[in-house]
Each structure stands twice: as C-alpha cells, then as structure tokens.
Amino acid sequence: MLSVLFTVGLGAAVLGVVIGVVPGLHAxxxxxxxxxxxxxxxxxxxxxxxxxxxxxxxxWLGVVAGWLVTQALLVWAALELTPGVHVDGFWPAFWAAWLGAGLTSVVLWFVTAGQPGAATRHLLRVNRRYRRAVPRTEIPGVLIVQIDGLSAPLARWAIEAGNLPTLGRWLRAGSHTLTEWHAQLPPTTPASQAGLLHGASDQVPAFRWYEKDTGRLVVTNRPRDSALVEARCSDGHGLLAGGGVSVSNVFSGDAATSLLTMSRAGTNKPDRAVAGYLLDPFGLTRSLVLTVGETVKELAQARRQRVRGVLPRMRRRGSYVVLRGVTNVLLRHLNLAVLAEQMMRGAPTVFCDFVDYDEIAHHAGPARPESLASLEGIDAVLATLEQVAAAAPRPYHLVVLSDHGQSQGSTFAQRYGLPFEQLVRELTGSGDVVAPPADEREHRARPAEPEPAPGHPEVVVAASGNLALIYLARLPGRATLEQIEHRHPRLLAGLTAHPGVGFVLVRSQHHGALVLGRDGRRRLRDDHVEGCDPLAAFGPHAADDLRRHDRLGHTGDLVVNSLYEPGTGEVAAFEELIGCHGGLGGDQSRALLVLPRGWNRPGELIGADAVHRLLLSSIRDEPERSAARQP
Structure with missing residues (x-):
C-alpha cells in the first residue's frame, strides 16, 4: 500500500512540475x-x-517508433481524459512525457540508491504474468554469466578486496568453487565463445583475419562475418541447443532464442523483454540518465589519469566516452531485463555476455579503479539474478565464467613512435601494405560489411591485441619462410630484431613450424632450441598453443607476438589499447570459471572446447542429480 501511495504521490508531483514548465499544458x-x-x-x-x-x-522499427511515442500517447490520453487539465495538442504531451520520465528517473535513483532489492522488485513486477502462467518444475535450469575479459588472478584479488561480494559470498558459503582455465591462442571473445558455445574454437585464428582465397577480411563482431563463422562452427548440438537462450553473445550456441546476438542480428525480431524495456518510460529513461552520468564520470576519471601522470595510459576519445556509457549502463540494464524475463519463463539454459568490464579495461587498464568499479556493477547484477532465480518457476544453477583475461602495457606505437603496420611497410619496402582498422570497438557501430577490394594487396596486417597476423596476400596458401625471405629479405630479420617483438611463428619448407626470436629459434615439431628459447618467458602452454595455431585455417603467413616483460607483466598491443588480449604474455590467457559445487569437477582445463565439454556434461547430468536429491 505504501508503495502505491508513493508511486501516485511521485507521479502527481512530477506531473505538477511538468505542467508548470511545459507550454501548452494547464491545470x-x-x-x-x-x-x-x-x-x-x-x-x-x-x-x-x-x-x-x-x-x-x-x-525493430516498431520498437524504435514505440520508444519515441508510446509514453507520449499515454500522457496525451490521460490529460485529455482528466477533467480540469488542458493540453493544446500532441506535442506538449510529447515533451511532457520525456521530461516527466527524466525527473521520475532522477528521483527514483536517489530514493532507491543503496537498496539492492529495488531492481529485483521492479523485474518481478514487470514479469508477474509468468508467475501465474508458467508451471513449476523441480528440474533446475542453468544461467551462465560471462564476465568478458576478467582474468582468474584479478577475480581472486577483487573477491578479497570486496569488489565482488556476491561471488565471495558464494565461495565462502561453499555453494560454488572457483577454478582457472587456459584460454588457448588467440585468447579473444570470438575464439573462446566458438569453443564455449560450439566446441569449435579452432575456427577462429584471431579477432580479425584475412582469407586469401576470397580476399575477405573477417572481423568477428560484424554480423555477416559472425554468421559466416558460426556456420562453420555449428553442428546443431551446441551448448544452448534444446530450448536455450543466447543473450548478447557473438555466437548463438544453437539456441532456440537469440537476443542481441551478433551472428543472428539480421534474423531475429526483438523479444518482448527487449521491447518492454525500451518502452518502459522509467526503465529506459533511468538507464539513459545513468548513461549520461557514466559519460561524465569517464571524463573526470580520464582527466585524473592525465593529471596524476598514471602510466601506461591512452587518449580516451569521444567515441569511447559514449560507448562506455552504453555498455556499462544501458546494455547491462537491458541484459538484466532480458535475463529476468527468460528465467521467469523457465528457460532451461541461458548464456549472457556482459562486456562492460572488458570495454573499460581496454582503455583504462584491467586493474584501474574504474575497471574495478564496473566489476562491482556486474556483481550487483549477479545478486539481482540470484533473487530473481528464487522466484522463478524452476530452480537455477548460476555459473560465472570469463572468456579470457587482459594484459596491460604501453602500446607498440607509444613505445616506438610508429604503428606496427608502418614497421612492416618499411621492412618490406612496399607501399601496398593494407592494415584494416584495428580498433574492435569501431566496428560495433559499423555493422555493414564492406565488399573486398578487387585484386589482392601485397601485404595484409591484421592486428588483434598484441598478436598480429601478416599475410603475403598474392602468394596462394601458407607462404613459407623460404618464400618470404626470397620475396622480402629484410622482413623476418627486421621483425625478430625489433625490441617490440617477442617472437615470430613461421612455417619452413624444411623444418616445419619455427618460432624465431632475437637470439634464438625453436623448432616446434621436436622442441629443439638453437640459442635462446624465444618462448622461455611465455609460460608452459606457449609451445602447445603455437603448434595448435600453426594448424588453424587462415592463420597468418607470419604470426607475430609482441614483447612480454615478466617483471611487470606488460605487453605492447599492436592496436591502441592499454589493456589487451589476443596473443601470449601475462594474464590474458588465464580465464575464470565458477561452478556449483555439486557439478562435475574439472581437472586441468586447456582451451574453451574443454570447458564446453565440461558444461555440456554437467547440464546433461542435471536431471539425474535432481532425481537423486528427491526423497
């Protein structure tokens, strides 16, 4: 009763202010x-x-149109129907609707700040129809939340520091266990999700790569490219087959329902949860208000880095300022609304990727205050989902994982004064070196895929974090060391001698896959080392990762990894990112997995495909475990 009175009182107060300031409204x-x-x-x-x-x-056209005018139509109708209130046409009502929603959102933010149950109550109220319509079952469902880019070491530190209190509570209570898994080269979201969702990580050699046979640059967060890659990965029996739901992922996992999923962007209509969130005047407007607040906070935090002389750091441009607000507020709230509806519908398996930490960590650094603050926001989402699960028509097991970690460091261009592709251009003496835009965030706002240019350039450089794939595009197939040295005699020697390069992988006609460093080389077929081992600093999985990568389709003729400084854990990204992933070195390969305690216990988990098999077996075994628990 008190909540109803508060709602009516707040609505009357806001409407009174709006009528007082908007021309064309009178009471x-x-x-x-x-x-x-x-x-x-x-x-x-x-x-x-x-x-x-x-x-x-x-x-989507209907949803966007409805977002613009639905609340305005309701306001206009209410004012027209109420005696003693006068409205001069639709447009005064339109502006009144937006102003009223904004004022209400600001007031509610102040009133509900620090009340974690407020979001849960709202989500349950919005989805109350499902509580009556969906029959109860005791067979548990599974909700898998991916915290994009969070390394296992940083997760453990954040739990101890109090940045992840919900995860910490689960671990202390013994309901869950935390383990680490190795994200094989390349540790990127598309490669890991191809493995986690489809068991086919070998279809993705990098975040972006060049395919010589078609002259096509594949960038995996373009919808048409992600659909192409999923077609290569899918066998119809992915992790989410059999009625599962994919939310905000690169690939669908063969889900029956895919929402905000890149590979299905052109095929699915907006779900009722998406439409309901966008048409909720206070839900969406509240997110927009907080998005503006997030952009202001970003400007202040970027300035603080500059004033304090924090290094390494990068220029955080205007496009990123907006993108941070969208990912850290708007998309997070939208994901939460969609997950709550799917759980209240009783979906058997749901997988959702939260990208906000990864996005901020790329620009600020993985362990910087703003990045850790975004982890606190995701942890609050976990707490809300836990409460929604308690009211859902079936019990839910919550699984938390990451797809990779991040490694920090000044970029290659910051360290040496020139972009990596410029170095390649100088070493080849060719003006025909093509380097596609290497900022993955740029493509999130550019879903249309350009057609490949006619003919093939001489050299293509495709950078993903601190990994770069170099293609001699006019040579068919995988160019060998001997061919490369004949065509560009300065290239290999120049790369391996450069202080920003850790090693180069190339295939020799006589010796197979070779890893070349400044002071030595390693033959991968028998691990014979001449001089200093170029992989000595890169960890115990480096040789196996490179053997696997050498076998992948469309890998580069040269696979170049940046330097790695073990003392600081820093790498040198070939794109302009302070926190990066995609190559070897540091925590970028150390991914996180938090499982319910009763699930199948993993041994050493090498690669996303191994995690896929573990999750799939645990989900399939759940009905038997549930039956065994019954009295």
Missing amino acids: DSGWAVAAAAVVLGGLGAVLRPLLVALCSAAG
Whole structure:
C-alpha cells in the first residue's frame, strides 16, 4: 500500500512540475493534477502490455517508433481524459512525457540508491504474468554469466578486496568453487565463445583475419562475418541447443532464442523483454540518465589519469566516452531485463555476455579503479539474478565464467613512435601494405560489411591485441619462410630484431613450424632450441598453443607476438589499447570459471572446447542429480 501511495504521490508531483514548465499544458487545481497522475498510471497498467506486444511484433522499427511515442500517447490520453487539465495538442504531451520520465528517473535513483532489492522488485513486477502462467518444475535450469575479459588472478584479488561480494559470498558459503582455465591462442571473445558455445574454437585464428582465397577480411563482431563463422562452427548440438537462450553473445550456441546476438542480428525480431524495456518510460529513461552520468564520470576519471601522470595510459576519445556509457549502463540494464524475463519463463539454459568490464579495461587498464568499479556493477547484477532465480518457476544453477583475461602495457606505437603496420611497410619496402582498422570497438557501430577490394594487396596486417597476423596476400596458401625471405629479405630479420617483438611463428619448407626470436629459434615439431628459447618467458602452454595455431585455417603467413616483460607483466598491443588480449604474455590467457559445487569437477582445463565439454556434461547430468536429491 505504501508503495502505491508513493508511486501516485511521485507521479502527481512530477506531473505538477511538468505542467508548470511545459507550454501548452494547464491545470485548474492540484486535485486535477493528482487525478491525471492516477489516470496515467491506470492507462499504463492496462495498455502498455498491449503496446509492447504490438511493437515487438512489428520488429525493430516498431520498437524504435514505440520508444519515441508510446509514453507520449499515454500522457496525451490521460490529460485529455482528466477533467480540469488542458493540453493544446500532441506535442506538449510529447515533451511532457520525456521530461516527466527524466525527473521520475532522477528521483527514483536517489530514493532507491543503496537498496539492492529495488531492481529485483521492479523485474518481478514487470514479469508477474509468468508467475501465474508458467508451471513449476523441480528440474533446475542453468544461467551462465560471462564476465568478458576478467582474468582468474584479478577475480581472486577483487573477491578479497570486496569488489565482488556476491561471488565471495558464494565461495565462502561453499555453494560454488572457483577454478582457472587456459584460454588457448588467440585468447579473444570470438575464439573462446566458438569453443564455449560450439566446441569449435579452432575456427577462429584471431579477432580479425584475412582469407586469401576470397580476399575477405573477417572481423568477428560484424554480423555477416559472425554468421559466416558460426556456420562453420555449428553442428546443431551446441551448448544452448534444446530450448536455450543466447543473450548478447557473438555466437548463438544453437539456441532456440537469440537476443542481441551478433551472428543472428539480421534474423531475429526483438523479444518482448527487449521491447518492454525500451518502452518502459522509467526503465529506459533511468538507464539513459545513468548513461549520461557514466559519460561524465569517464571524463573526470580520464582527466585524473592525465593529471596524476598514471602510466601506461591512452587518449580516451569521444567515441569511447559514449560507448562506455552504453555498455556499462544501458546494455547491462537491458541484459538484466532480458535475463529476468527468460528465467521467469523457465528457460532451461541461458548464456549472457556482459562486456562492460572488458570495454573499460581496454582503455583504462584491467586493474584501474574504474575497471574495478564496473566489476562491482556486474556483481550487483549477479545478486539481482540470484533473487530473481528464487522466484522463478524452476530452480537455477548460476555459473560465472570469463572468456579470457587482459594484459596491460604501453602500446607498440607509444613505445616506438610508429604503428606496427608502418614497421612492416618499411621492412618490406612496399607501399601496398593494407592494415584494416584495428580498433574492435569501431566496428560495433559499423555493422555493414564492406565488399573486398578487387585484386589482392601485397601485404595484409591484421592486428588483434598484441598478436598480429601478416599475410603475403598474392602468394596462394601458407607462404613459407623460404618464400618470404626470397620475396622480402629484410622482413623476418627486421621483425625478430625489433625490441617490440617477442617472437615470430613461421612455417619452413624444411623444418616445419619455427618460432624465431632475437637470439634464438625453436623448432616446434621436436622442441629443439638453437640459442635462446624465444618462448622461455611465455609460460608452459606457449609451445602447445603455437603448434595448435600453426594448424588453424587462415592463420597468418607470419604470426607475430609482441614483447612480454615478466617483471611487470606488460605487453605492447599492436592496436591502441592499454589493456589487451589476443596473443601470449601475462594474464590474458588465464580465464575464470565458477561452478556449483555439486557439478562435475574439472581437472586441468586447456582451451574453451574443454570447458564446453565440461558444461555440456554437467547440464546433461542435471536431471539425474535432481532425481537423486528427491526423497
């Protein structure tokens, strides 16, 4: 009762302010304003579910149009129906709707700050229809939350420091266990998700790569490219086959329902949860208000880095400022709304990727304060999902994992004054060196895929973090060391001698796969080392990772990894990112896995495919475990 009175009172107060400041709106008395607030609340309760269904059925165009005008139509109707309130047409109501939603969002943010149950109550209220319609089952479902880019060492430190209190509570209570798994080269989201969701990580040699046979640059967060890669990965029996749901992933895992999933971007209509979130005037507007606040916070934190002389650091451009607000607030809230609806519907398996930590860590650094603050926000999401699970029509097991970690360091261009592709251009003496844009975030706003240029350039450089694939594009197949030295005699010697290069992988016609360093080489077929081992600093999995990578389709003629400084754990990204992943060195290969205690216990987990098999077997065994628990 108190919540109803508060809602009516807040609505009347906000509506009174709006009527007082928006031209074209008039009220005869305060009672008329209060009556209009009650009428507006009633219209919203009755009509908004119908409007959500209509807009979602019309597709994304309908949802966007509904986002713009739905609340304005309700406000206009309420003002027209209420005696003593006068509105001069639709447009005053339109501006009143947006202003009112913004004011309400600000007030609610102040009132509910520090109340973790507020988000849960809202989500349960929005999804209350499912509590009556969906039958109860005792067979547990599985919710898998991916914290993109979080390394296992940093996760353990954040738990101890209090940045991940929900995860810490689970571990202390004994309901979950934390383990580490090795993300094989390349430790990137597309490669790891191809493994986690489809068991086919070998289809992805990097975040971006060049395919000589078609002259096509594949960038895995372009919808058409991710769909192409998924077609190569999928056998119809992925992790989410059999009624599962994919949310905000690169690939679908053969889910029956894919929402905000890159590989299905052109095929799926917006779900009711997506439409409902976008058409909720206070849910979306609250997110927009907080998004603006996040961008302001980013500007202040970037300035603080500059003033304090924090190193390494990078210029955090305007496009990233907006992107941080979108990923750290808007997309996080949207994911939470979608997950809550799917759980209340009783979906058997749900997998969702939260990218906000990874995005901030790329630009600020993996362990910087703003990055850790984003982890606190994701941990709050876990707490909310735990509460929603308690009200769902089936029990849920919560699994938390990451796809890779991140390694920090000043970039190659910062250290040496020139981009990596410029070094390749100088060593080859060729003006025909193509280096596609190496900032993966740029492509999130550019879903359309350009057609490949006619003909093949002489050299293509595709950088992903501190890994670069170099292709002699006019030579068919995998160019050998002997061919490369004949065509560009300075290239290999120049790369291996450069202080920013840790090693180069190349295939020799006579010796097979070779790893070349400044002071030695390693033959991978028998691990024979001449001089100093170029992989000595890169950990126990480096040789096996490179043997595997040498066998992948469309890998580079040269696979170049940046320097790695064991004393500081720093690498030198070939793109302009302070925190990076994609190559070897540091924590980028040390991924996280948090499992329910009763699940199958992993041994050493090498690669995302091994994690896929573990998750798949645990999910398939769950009905038997559930039956065994019954009295």
